[in-house]
Amino acid sequence: MIQMNNVNYRFCKRCLTRDMMDKDEYFKTLRALIEDVKGDERASDSLYEERLRVCLSCEKLFDGLCAACGCYVELRAVIKDNSCPYEKW
Numbered sequence: 001m002i003q004m005n006n007v008n009y010r011f012c013k014r015c016l017t018r019d020m021m022d023k024d025e026y027f028k029t030l031r032a033l034i035e036d037v038k039g040d041e042r043a044s045d046s047l048y049e050e051r052l053r054v055c056l057s058c059e060k061l062f063d064g065l066c067a068a069c070g071c072y073v074e075l076r077a078v079i080k081d082n083s084c085p086y087e088k089w
């Protein structure tokens with residue numbers, strides 16, 4: 001579960017594909033969640049880009065997901081206090 005702006009968002013890693021919403025819609029929701037992280041909770045642009053640069057060179061990155069933790073790395077990285085489960089950032 002991810003908490004942003006006092007709202008809890010749950011991402012299910014174990015849903016069946018038949019229960020998932022349209023993938024375009026899903027990614028729009030994901031992008032909106034990333035944009036919705038604001039203020040003290042949000043990593044600076046430079047920190048965010050540095051984290052994503054590390055993820056892009058990591059063997060655990062697959063389809064935008066981290067194979068180590070199951071998170072979408074862009075959402076994980078935008079939250080200032082988050083860290084990489086492999087301590088790469």
Ligand code: SF4
Pocket residue numbers: 054055058059060061065066067068069073083084085086087088089
């Ligand atoms: S969060 Fe860490 S382990 Fe996961 S893809 Fe990024 S660098 Fe790799």
